[in-house]
Amino acid sequence: MLTSKQRAYLRSLANGIDAIFQVGKNGVTPELRDTVHNALEARELVKISVLDNNMLGPAEAAEMLASRTGADIVQVIGNKFVLYRASKTKPVIELPPVKK
Template identity: 85%
Template sequence: MLTSKQRAYLRSMANGMDAIFQVGKNGVTPELRETVHTALEARELIKINVLDNNMLGPREAAEMLSSRTGSEVVQVIGNKFVLFRQSKTKPVIELPKAPKA
């Protein structure tokens, strides 16, 4: 679970990124899930665009892909959303530390 500070940090990183995938009229297919899973392992932070002809809204598509890939939804804005998942092999993004409870 991301803290608000970590989420803000990731949002700032994603600000200049372009969307690398599109969720089209077929919705969240197993092929899309697999390519998003692979991209998250390589990049850790990705932006995805939801096309207007899709039956799902951006929030629903983000939640569905997040649950199927084990990632976190960083942000949903307009027709785009950002996902984050720490790489298992070689982490690239270092998040701000969460405060001790």
């Protein structure tokens, strides 16, 4: 679970990246889940757009992909959303520490 500071930091990083995947009319398929899983392992932060011909809204698609890949939803805005998951092999993004 991300804190608000961590989420804000990740939103600032995601601002400069382009959407690398699209959720189309077929929705969240196993193939899309697998490719997003691999991209999260390599990049840790991915932006995905939802096409207008999709039956799912961006929030629903984000929730489905996040639960199926073990990622956290950073942001849902317009027809795009951002997912984050720390890499198990080589972490790239260092999140701000959690204060207790």
